[in-house]
Amino acid sequence: MSNSIRQLARRALILIASAAAASVLVFGFMSVLPGDPAEIALGVNATPDAVASLRAEFGTDRPLYVQYFDWADGLLRWDFGKSYVSETAVGPQIADRLAVTAWLVGAAILVALLIAIPLGTLSALRHRRFTGLVVSGLSQLGIAVPAFVMGIALIFVFAIKLGLVPSGGWTPPTEPGKFLSQLVLPALSLGLIQGAMLTRYVRSAILEVLREDYMRTARAKGASSMRTLFRHGLRNASIPVVTVLGLHMTTLLIGSVVIERVFVIPGLGSLLLDAVANRDLLVVQGVVMLLVIAALTINFVVDVLYVVLDPRLRGS
Amino acid sequence: MEPTRQDQRTRRRPLGPTFVVGAALVGLVVLFALISFVWTPYDPTRVDPTVRLVGPGAEHWLGTDKFGRDVFSQLLVGARTTLFVGFIAVGVAAVIGTPLGILAAMTRWRVLSELVMRGNDLLLAFPALLLAIMFGAVFGASTLTAMIAIGIATVPSFARLARSGTLQVMATEYITAARVAGRSTLAIAWRHVLPNIGAVVIVQASVSFAIAVLAEAALSYLGFGTVPPTPSWGRMLQESQQFIFDKPLLLLWPALAIAVAVLGFNLLGDGLRDLLDPRLEERR
DSSP, rough: OOOHHHHHHHHHHHHHHHHEEEEEEHHHHHHSSOOOHHHHHHHTTTTTTHHHHHHHHHHHSHHHHHHHHHHHHHHHTTTOOOOOOTTTTTHHHHHHHHHHHHHEEEEEEEHHHHHHHHHHHHHHHHHSSHHHHHHHHHHHHHHOOHHHHHHHHHIIIIIIOOOOOOOSSOOTSSSSSHHHHHHHHHHHHHHHHHHHHHHHHHHHHHHHHSSSHHHHHHHHHOOHHHHIIIIIIIIHHHHHHHHHHHHHHHHHHHHHHHHHTTTTOOOHHHHHHHHHHOOOHHHHHHHHHHHHHHHHHHHHHHHHHHHHOOOOOHHH | OOOOHHHHHTTTOOOHHHHHHHHHHHHHHHHOOOOOOOOOSSTTTTOOGGGGGGGSSSSSTTTBBOOOBBBHHHHHHHHHHHHHHHHHHHHHHHHHHHHHHHHHHHHSOOOHHHHHHHHHHHHHTTTTHHHHHHHHHHOOOHHHHHHHHHHHHHHHHHHHHHHHHHHHHTTTHHHHHHHTTTHHHHHHHIIIIIIHHHHHHHHHHHHHHHHHHHHHHHHHHHSSSOOOOOOHHHHHHHHHHTTOOOOOOOOHHHHHHHHHHHHHHHHHHHHHHHHOOGGGGGGG
8 A cells, every 4th residue: 555655656746846847848938939028018119218117017127037936936826927918817817718618628528438438338349340340430530530620510510501509609607508509519529539539449448358357257157248348347448448538638628729719619728829819928828837737637647547446556 | 479570571461451541541642742743723822813712613623712722722732731741740759759769768877767758748748739839929830830849749659659669679588689799789779679669660650640630730720830821721721611601612622631631641550550560460
């Protein structure tokens, strides 16, 4: 037991060190950005005095390392600083947009799992038969379509041709009907593709498990084939699937940047792209940092789950 | 027991359908790109207001876009853009990632190996799209920033693969023999390790190419990839999205092109894996 705790502590330390390194990278990289925020804010006709005083107000007259520690220290308290462009606090903006993106990504994961688990299992059980081949083929096709192309196709069929749902926009979940009708297409665009990808992993994980001795033992001691599959098969197959799902959560988070553009959704991705267009440095820096920390944390959680799900890994 | 080289040669497996379909689709994209160098029906960048949004026909095979540019010509040159971005991105990733992975596996200094792999994990937290948007914000969006960003983001997959492949090779007897014979570490890496992990690196390159094509399309769609007037499939989609109601065909062609390229490289990668990696055979 102490071994697994030591292992978790080691991974937690790596997570913290990686997050710190990432913050240096992101800050360092963004400080290469040409142009002085104060000069940009005041325009070409600004007097040197005005620029100097605004620089002092922004704090950009301080040495870079001081600015870095100030920024990094704020991050720990969800304080991303005050935008040089809109002169409002960045933190609350990010929080609002994050809530939107979280709904989108959560719904997409649900869609992906609802597709991948039944289809992957089916295609593993019907391995080398017609159904299995059809599922494998469809998942291969699904992977080849970028999520944003899928989004455009879904808009064409369900919003334009059939007129079932709106082609875009966003309503908070306080109006459930409208919220769901606008969520369904973007969630499907992201989820269908991820589902197609995940189907292959579920399939190969179950194929692997089906050959295990304990499956034969369970059948031999009289468990039904369904019980064997659910009690022993899916549980063991879940280990590689959880890993892949974790890694794909990062992909989904980044994929949502593009999908938000397709469906005009005011999420984190739209915030990032608008901030780049407006040269809103601190917002870009804040959103990028948040996404990177999310990715690092997801990888950490996957590592931990791995140890929890597979007792064999605890010893090593 | 590992099959020897001789075994592999005498027992040559037939090309699987996956490989054939993948190679055919990739071949189609390459053909489009090659044709575009010698011939396109029209100059793909020529703006002609008199023929805006013309449907498919004898004059313009696949019609024209909102600026009156010929869609087929853009599609042909777009293949060139796609392949170019893919080659550079995958090249950058393979050339940086493979040696790093070999280094991490072969070095005697554990700290160095640990440093390389932790750096690798850190890089994994910067997906291609995010890196490209950052690069675009600082250096301005261009094909170059997109290629480099996609390439850097792909380094970890090559480094991991090369490391685990090298560890396997290093455990074999012929490496011990080479060491005893007094070969230097560098010579072992070059003469024994690299040729033995070459196959998996090539498979990874094909799969990474598909991911690079997807990333380029998404970036160009967002305006962070190829800039006008260079034709790009992703940007064709973005420019035509407003006509989804009246002219859905304008969106169909670039979407189809992207899907064909991605499917092709994915299948080619799978097919190559079947051909080159005998261990996987029993799993099918």
